[in-house]
Amino acid sequence: MVRLAKAVRLGAIGLTLLALTACTAIYRNHGYTPADTDLEAIVVGESTRQDVARAVGRPSSIGVLADSGWYYVGSRFRHFAWKAPEEIDRQVVAISFDGDGVVENVERFGLEGGQVVVLSRRVTDSNIKGLSFLRQLLGNVGNISAAQILDN
Template sequence: MSRLGSGMRHGAIVLMLVALASCTAIYRNHGYVPRDEDLEKVVVGESTRDDVAQAVGRPSSTGLLTGAAWYYVGSRFRHFGARAPEEVERQVLAVSFAENGTVENVERFGLEDGQAVVLSRRVTDSNIKGLSFLRQLLGNIGNISAGQILNDN
C-alpha cells in the first residue's frame, strides 16, 4: 500500500509541474521592421525606392493608390494558456516618397499610437433567431402543396 501512495504522490507532483509549465506565456513575433542601423543608410530627400529596397528590403504592404508609401509592420503576440493571443507590441515604419521617387519622410509608430480600424464586416443575419432546431425541422410540415408534388413528377 505504501508503494501505491508514493506513486500517486509522485504522479500528482508531475501533474502539477506539467500544469504549471503549460501556463507559461509564449511570445511570437510576426512581420518585419528594419533596425535603426539599417535605416541610417536611408537619406531623406536623396534615397530612392531602389535605395530603400537595397538598404532595408521591400515592405509587406504599400500605399493603396500610388504606392507613395511603404509600410513595414511588426507585431509581438503573447499566447497564455487557453486564452486568445494578445498583441502586446506593434511597430509600424512608414517610408513615404515624393512624386519624383525620393524619400520624403520616415516615421515610426507604436501600438499606443494607433487604433483598431474595421476594414470589412461581413455578418449574415439569420431570420431564425429564437427557433429551436426541432421547431425549425417540424415547422415545414404541411407547407408542401399538392401542386408542387405533381409538378415534380
C-alpha cells in the first residue's frame, strides 16, 4: 500500500513538472541585423558598398529605386502554449548610398507599440535631397502668418 501511494505521488509530481515545462515560452529569431559594433566599421561619407559588404555582409533586402539602400531586417517571435506567435521585437538597419555608391546614411529603426521608432541615426547631408525647388517653395506657403506680413 505504501509503495502504491509513493508511486502515485511520484507520478503526480512528474505530470506536474511535465505540464509546467510544456507552458514555457519559446523564442525564435528571424532575419539578421548587424550589431552596433559591426556598424562602427562603416564610416559615413567614406565607406563604399564593398566596404559595407565586408563589414556586415550583404542584406536580404535592397532598395527598389536605383539600388539606393540596403536593409537588414530582424524579428523576434514569442511562441507560448496554444496562442498564435507574437512578434515582440523588430529592428531594421537601413544603409543608404549616394549615386557613387558611398554610404550616405546609417539608421536603426525599432518597432514599439506598432509604431516605428528611430533608435539611432548617422547622417551627413540635410534631409531636403529629394525635394524639388518648386516643392520647397510651395511647402512654405502655409508657414507664413498674416501677422508676419503686417509687421513689415
